[in-house]
Amino acid sequence: MMLTKDEARNLKRFAADIRIQCMEQFKAVGVGHVGGSMSVCDLMACLYGKLMRIDPAEPRMERRDRIVVSKGHAGPAMYAALALKGFFEVEELKTLNRLGTRLPSHTDRRRTPGVDMTTGSLGQGFSSGLGIAYACKLKGIDNYTYIILGDGELGEGQVWECALFAAAKGLSRVMVFVDANGYQLDGATDEVLPLGDVRRKFEEFGWEALDVKDGNDVEAICGAVEMAKQDTARPKLLVLHTVKGLGCPAAFAAGLPTNHNMPVSAEAADRAIALLLQEKEAIL
Amino acid sequence: MNMKLLDEIRPDSKEMRAYYSEEIVRLIDAGKPVMALDADLMRAVGLLPYRKDRADRIIDCGIAEANMMGVAAGLSAEGFVPFAHSFAAFASRRAFDQVYMSGGYAGLNVKVVGSDPGVGSALNGGTHQANEDIALMRVIPNMTVVEPSDPAMLVNVIPQIADTYGMFYLRLFRLRAKKIYAPGSAFTIGRAVTLREGADAAIIACGLEVAEAVRAAEILAERNIRVRVLDMFTIKPIDREAVLAAARDTGAIVTAENHNVIGGLGDAVAEVVCGECPVPMGRIGIQDVFGEVGPTPALMRRFGLTAEDIAETVERTMAKKKE
Numbered sequence: 001m002m003l004t005k006d007e008a009r010n011l012k013r014f015a016a017d018i019r020i021q022c023m024e025q026f027k028a029v030g031v032g033h034v035g036g037s038m039s040v041c042d043l044m045a046c047l048y049g050k051l052m053r054i055d056p057a058e059p060r061m062e063r064r065d066r067i068v069v070s071k072g073h074a075g076p077a078m079y080a081a082l083a084l085k086g087f088f089e090v091e092e093l094k095t096l097n098r099l100g101t102r103l104p105s106h107t108d109r110r111r112t113p114g115v116d117m118t119t120g121s122l123g124q125g126f127s128s129g130l131g132i133a134y135a136c137k138l139k140g141i142d143n144y145t146y147i148i149l150g151d152g153e154l155g156e157g158q159v160w161e162c163a164l165f166a167a168a169k170g171l172s173r174v175m176v177f178v179d180a181n182g183y184q185l186d187g188a189t190d191e192v193l194p195l196g197d198v199r200r201k202f203e204e205f206g207w208e209a210l211d212v213k214d215g216n217d218v219e220a221i222c223g224a225v226e227m228a229k230q231d232t233a234r235p236k237l238l239v240l241h242t243v244k245g246l247g248c249p250a251a252f253a254a255g256l257p258t259n260h261n262m263p264v265s266a267e268a269a270d271r272a273i274a275l276l277l278q279e280k281e282a283i284l
Numbered sequence: 285m286n287m288k289l290l291d292e293i294r295p296d297s298k299e300m301r302a303y304y305s306e307e308i309v310r311l312i313d314a315g316k317p318v319m320a321l322d323a324d325l326m327r328a329v330g331l332l333p334y335r336k337d338r339a340d341r342i343i344d345c346g347i348a349e350a351n352m353m354g355v356a357a358g359l360s361a362e363g364f365v366p367f368a369h370s371f372a373a374f375a376s377r378r379a380f381d382q383v384y385m386s387g388g389y390a391g392l393n394v395k396v397v398g399s400d401p402g403v404g405s406a407l408n409g410g411t412h413q414a415n416e417d418i419a420l421m422r423v424i425p426n427m428t429v430v431e432p433s434d435p436a437m438l439v440n441v442i443p444q445i446a447d448t449y450g451m452f453y454l455r456l457f458r459l460r461a462k463k464i465y466a467p468g469s470a471f472t473i474g475r476a477v478t479l480r481e482g483a484d485a486a487i488i489a490c491g492l493e494v495a496e497a498v499r500a501a502e503i504l505a506e507r508n509i510r511v512r513v514l515d516m517f518t519i520k521p522i523d524r525e526a527v528l529a530a531a532r533d534t535g536a537i538v539t540a541e542n543h544n545v546i547g548g549l550g551d552a553v554a555e556v557v558c559g560e561c562p563v564p565m566g567r568i569g570i571q572d573v574f575g576e577v578g579p580t581p582a583l584m585r586r587f588g589l590t591a592e593d594i595a596e597t598v599e600r601t602m603a604k605k606k607e
C-alpha cells in the first residue's frame with residue numbers, strides 16, 4: 001500500500017493529533033501510561049486513518065475490521081483515535097480514568113464505542129483476538145483482526161500459546177503488531193527478559209513476520225502491512241521498532257524506564273502539545 | 285420444574301461424559317451457535333469421535349488452557365456459545381485470570397466446564413484434585429455455578445446453560461454417576477430440588493454428595509430422624525428461599541459437598557443462614573487439606589464424604605439445637 005503524498009501527510013498529521021489528544025488526556029488526570037501510548041500513535045493513525053474498515057456511526061457493524069489492544073494500557077492512544085474519527089466527542093477524552101468514565105485506563109468493550117475487547121491483564125487480548133478472528137472466519141466475514149501487543153508483554157507464556165494456536169488453525173486474517181519500544185515498567189526489555197529476534201521466533205512458529213525498522217513512520221507501517229498481506233495462508237506479525245514516549249519531552253527527562261506510567265503536569269503537557277503542533281504544521 | 289424421582293437411586297451404566305458430549309453435539313447439530321473447546325482432553329470427555337465431522341465447531345486448543353479461555357471469550361464476543369472444557373483443576377486454577385478478565389469482567393458468554401472435580405480425580409491424584417474450583421468461580425461476579433448430580437439433570441441443564449447469556453461454570457463428574465431422577469426430568473437453574481421431606485434437620489448437597497445425602501436420610505430414618513434433603517445443584521446464585529425455609533422448618537442444616545469446606549456450597553449456605561436465620565450448621569466436605577491419590581470410593585471415606593459421615597454430622601448438629 002504505497003501511500004500517496006497526500007495520504008502520507010494526512011496520516012502524519014493524524015498521528016500528531018492523536019499524540020496531542022493523548023497529552024490532553026494525561027493533563028486532565030495528571031498521570032498516565034505515557035510511554036506505551038505515545039509509541040503506538042503512528043500505528044493508530046495508520047489503522048484508523050487508512051487500514052481499517054470501520055464506521056463511527058455503527059461501531060458494531062458486522063463487516064468491520066476488529067481491533068484488540070492487548071497492551072490495554074495504550075487505551076489513551078486508541079481513545080484519541082476513536083474520538084478524532086467521531087466515535088464520540090473529543091471533549092469526552094478529558095474524562096479518562098475519572099469514576100464512571102467510558103474511558104478507563106485499560107480498554108473495555110462494555111464501556112467504549114469502537115472497543116471490541118476488554119484487555120488489561122497482559123497476553124489475554126492476543127487470545128481473545130484470535131477467538132474473534134476464528135469467529136469472523138466461521139461467519140464468512142471478509143475482514144482482518146488487528147491485535148496490538150507490547151514487547152514486554154511477550155514475557156507472558158500465553159503469548160506463545162497464541163503463537164502456536166493461530167498458526168495451527170490457519171488464522172491468516174490475523175495481523176499482530178508488536179510495539180517494540182524496548183522498555184517495560186522495570187527497565188529495558190533486553191535486561192528484564194531478553195526476547196532475542198522476535199520476527200524469527202514467530203517465523204519459526206509458522207507466521208509471516210516482518211520487522212519495521214522505524215515503527216513510528218506511517219509510510220513504513222503501511223508498506224509493511226501491504227507486504228504482509230501478500231501472504232494469504234499464515235497469520236501475520238509486524239515488529240514495530242518504536243520510541244517509548246515519543247512526542248512528550250517530559251517522558252525523557254528522567255530516563256526512559258520511568259515513563260511507563262508517570263505524572264504529567266499541566267506545564268509538561270502544554271509544552272508537548274505546543275511542540276507537537278509545531279511539528280504538525282511543519283509536515284509537508 | 286417438572287421433575288420425577290426414581291424409586292431407587294442406582295448406579296448408571298453410562299458415563300456422565302457420554303451424556304455431556306452427546307448433548308453438546310446435539311446442540312451443534314440442531315443449529316445452535318454452540319462450540320466445544322478443549323485443552324487436549326477431548327478423548328477424556330468423550331468429544332473426540334465427533335470432531336472429525338464438526339471440525340469448525342469442536343476445537344482442540346492443545347495443552348494451553350489460558351489461550352483456550354481467551355479464544356472462548358473472543359468467540360463469545362462474536363455471538364458463539366463456547367463450552368471450554370478441561371479437568372476442573374486446570375479449568376479453574378490454571379486459567380483463572382483468563383476466565384475472570386477475558387470472560388467475566390468483559391461481560392461475555394463463556395461456559396467453563398471443569399471435569400473430575402474433588403475426589404473424581406481418583407487415580408490422577410492430588411495434583412489433579414480440584415477442591416477449590418467452586419470457591420474460585422463463585423467469587424467472579426455474575427458467574428453462575430452449577431454442579432449436576434445425575435445424568436437426567438445434566439442433560440436438562442446443558443441446553444439451559446447454552447441458551448442463557450452469561451458466564452457459567454459447569455462442574456462435571458465425568459464417570460458413572462448414580463441415577464436419581466427419571467429421564468426427561470426438567471430443572472430450573474437457581475431452584476433447589478427437594479428429594480426428601482423432614483423436619484428434624486436438612487441436608488443441602490450438590491454433585492456426588494446428593495446420592496450420599498439421600499442414603500444418609502435413609503440411615504437416619506431408621507433412627508427415627510426425618511431429614512429434608514435438597515439437591516442444591518446451583519451453587520450460585522443460591523436458592524435463598526430454599527435455604528431459609530430449611531433453616532426455619534428444621535432448625536439444623538448440614539451441607540455436603542465434594543469440595544473444600546472453605547468457599548464452596550457450605551459457605552454459600554452459611555452466607556444466607558448467618559444473615560437471616562441463624563441455625564446450627566455442620567459441614568461435610570474436604571477439611572482444608574490437599575487431595576490424594578486413590579479410587580474415588582476410598583477417597584470419599586478418606587475425606588469423610590460418605591452417607592455415614594453425613595448421618596453422624598446431622599446428629600451432632602441436631603444436638604446443638606438443644607444447647
